Amino acid sequence: MSRVWAVCKKEFWGYFNSLIAYIFAIIFLGAVNILYIWFALLPSGDINFSYYFSFLLYGMWFVIPALTMRSWAEEKKLGTDELLLTLPVNDWEAVLSKYFAGILFFGLIVLLSLLVPLSVALLGKPDWPAIIAGYIGIMMVAAAFIAIGLMMSSLTRSQPVAFVSSVIVCLGLLGINDLLGRFSMPAWLSFLVSYLDVGDHFQSIARGVIDSRDIIYYLSIVFFFLVLNKYWLERRKWA
Amino acid sequence: MIEVSGLTKRFGHITAVDNISFKVAKGEVVGFLGPNGAGKSTTMRVLTCYLPADEGRCTVAGFDVLTESVEVRKRIGYLPENTPLYSEMSVEGFLRYIAEVRGIKGEDQKRKIDQMIQVCGIEPVVKMDISELSRGFRQRVGLAQAMIHDPEILIMDEPTSGLDPNQIIEIRELIKKLGKEKTVIISTHILSEAEATCSRMIIIDKGKLIADGSLEDVARLASGANVHRIKARGDKNVIERELGSLPGAAGFKLVGEEFGLLSYEIYGEPNRELCEEIFRTAVKSGFSLAELFHERRTLEDIFIQLTRGGQG
Numbered sequence: 001m002s003r004v005w006a007v008c009k010k011e012f013w014g015y016f017n018s019l020i021a022y023i024f025a026i027i028f029l030g031a032v033n034i035l036y037i038w039f040a041l042l043p044s045g046d047i048n049f050s051y052y053f054s055f056l057l058y059g060m061w062f063v064i065p066a067l068t069m070r071s072w073a074e075e076k077k078l079g080t081d082e083l084l085l086t087l088p089v090n091d092w093e094a095v096l097s098k099y100f101a102g103i104l105f106f107g108l109i110v111l112l113s114l115l116v117p118l119s120v121a122l123l124g125k126p127d128w129p130a131i132i133a134g135y136i137g138i139m140m141v142a143a144a145f146i147a148i149g150l151m152m153s154s155l156t157r158s159q160p161v162a163f164v165s166s167v168i169v170c171l172g173l174l175g176i177n178d179l180l181g182r183f184s185m186p187a188w189l190s191f192l193v194s195y196l197d198v199g200d201h202f203q204s205i206a207r208g209v210i211d212s213r214d215i216i217y218y219l220s221i222v223f224f225f226l227v228l229n230k231y232w233l234e235r236r237k238w239a
Numbered sequence: 240m241i242e243v244s245g246l247t248k249r250f251g252h253i254t255a256v257d258n259i260s261f262k263v264a265k266g267e268v269v270g271f272l273g274p275n276g277a278g279k280s281t282t283m284r285v286l287t288c289y290l291p292a293d294e295g296r297c298t299v300a301g302f303d304v305l306t307e308s309v310e311v312r313k314r315i316g317y318l319p320e321n322t323p324l325y326s327e328m329s330v331e332g333f334l335r336y337i338a339e340v341r342g343i344k345g346e347d348q349k350r351k352i353d354q355m356i357q358v359c360g361i362e363p364v365v366k367m368d369i370s371e372l373s374r375g376f377r378q379r380v381g382l383a384q385a386m387i388h389d390p391e392i393l394i395m396d397e398p399t400s401g402l403d404p405n406q407i408i409e410i411r412e413l414i415k416k417l418g419k420e421k422t423v424i425i426s427t428h429i430l431s432e433a434e435a436t437c438s439r440m441i442i443i444d445k446g447k448l449i450a451d452g453s454l455e456d457v458a459r460l461a462s463g464a465n466v467h468r469i470k471a472r473g474d475k476n477v478i479e480r481e482l483g484s485l486p487g488a489a490g491f492k493l494v495g496e497e498f499g500l501l502s503y504e505i506y507g508e509p510n511r512e513l514c515e516e517i518f519r520t521a522v523k524s525g526f527s528l529a530e531l532f533h534e535r536r537t538l539e540d541i542f543i544q545l546t547r548g549g550q551g
Binding site: 002003006007009014018078079080082083085086087088089090236 | 284287288289290308309312313315317319320321323324325326327328336337339340341342384
């Protein structure tokens with residue numbers, strides 16, 4: 001476990017060494033907050049946080065791929081994966097270390113975004129349970145997207161390719177119901193489409209309903225992509 | 240210390256390593272030689288648990304590289320080809336990271352890092368980012384990284400490639416020093432390097448092991464290796480008669496005639512040095528020798544002969 005922690009720590013600090021990560025984190029926080037203040041807070045004077053979380057949610061499809069695109073692609077490009085994977089760290093430990101580091105770094109960004117509800121709290125009386133539920137929902141989506149981003153990064157040695165491919169998958173999961181929901185299709189398929197939609201699961205958690213089906217949904221995405229990630233690392237062994 | 244038996248590794252339909260077996264005893268410094276693409280790096284990657292073998296079994300310090308890979312990794316220090324390093328980290332930060340992953344903590348960690356900085360001569364660059372380092376310093380940081388946990392076994396893939404001659408000499412000295420305490424495998428396609436640092440050589444070509452032994456053993460493997468060259472002055476008939484009846488010689492050939500000097504190649508029986516015989520014969524039969532030497536074939540000759548052998 002101490003090995004996972006050592007790699008995780010290095011990966012976490014690595015985000016701070018990456019200018020791109022800073023820029024995207026700033027754009028993300030800046031854009032979400034400006035949009036929230038401009039379009040939700042000022043017009044209505046309503047401090048309903050569901051808007052805030054919607055803006056956060058719809059910013060995540062680009063910020064998370066931007067953070068994760070580097071992780072494996074850069075290792076492959078520099079050849080440092082050979083260094084990492086010949087240390088006394090097995091493939092699973094390497095995958096999990098990078099995953100936890102991503103969660104920690106994004107958690108930090110989300111923590112910074114807490115400043116907004118906190119400052120709004122000084123003005124009025126925010127609905128804390130809803131805010132906490134919203135943040136849980138955001139971290140659930142982040143958990144899924146980070147797993148996707150890392151997996152896509154393990155497919156290539158090019159960061160832009162990793163970025164674009166994870167944006168496509170994340171956007172797909174966010175918009176699948178909007179895209180396909182309007183077509184008529186058999187019941188089982190329309191159930192599948194709405195089940196796969198990240199947004200739907202997020203809304204129910206954000207409403208404060210922690211349903212095991214939603215948790216299972218996120219965990220299975222995480223599990224699926226982490227397994228794929230490990231599989232792609234192992235692919236070096238055959239090809 | 241290291242046992243490889245029947246190692247085979249294929250990539251698609253290309254066989255990179257074809258049924259290689261060898262053993263390395265504790266304290267040996269083994270040179271892994273072969274042309275580019277011979278399968279040196281692949282073999283090393285199997286030993287360091289980066290790639291699994293398709294067939295065969297490898298054990299390191301008694302641990303199987305497939306099933307007990309973490310135990311193997313703990314005992315190996317590995318310098319991969321081209322020295323990949325995390326370029327955005329500082330030298331110090333990088334060494335601390337490697338130490339931490341290897342479970343070296345606290346006082347011990349500080350002591351070992353200081354020791355590596357000293358042994359590898361990287362004091363001047365400790366605070367710098369790895370991306371700013373020259374090739375020579377990168378290589379030393381790579382070595383420091385490989386040795387920080389004081390491994391029993393060091394595996395280095397072309398440790399001197401890309402260095403200037405002074406740096407090459409320094410790294411070789413370092414390897415020699417290490418070789419006194421550790422089991423070392425270095426791969427190279429530079430023969431003088433193997434000659435300078437290794438006590439034993441393993442030559443592989445097109446994935447196959449074609450020679451294994453000391454420099455002398457390998458030289459013996461290359462056939463027709465025992466050649467003496469002389470330049471003699473005197474009666475040609477007498478000289479040739481005497482050379483023909485020389486004990487221990489398998490034959491001779493006139494290769495040149497210049498200013499009355501006759502140049503001959505004399506082929507000795509394997510492992511037989513004939514210089515004194517030739518000298519005595521010359522004295523006895525009254526011809527003079529202007530030149531006499533036993534040709535020690537260079538590793539280059541042997542290497543070329545062995546690795547081109549298959550093509551005739």
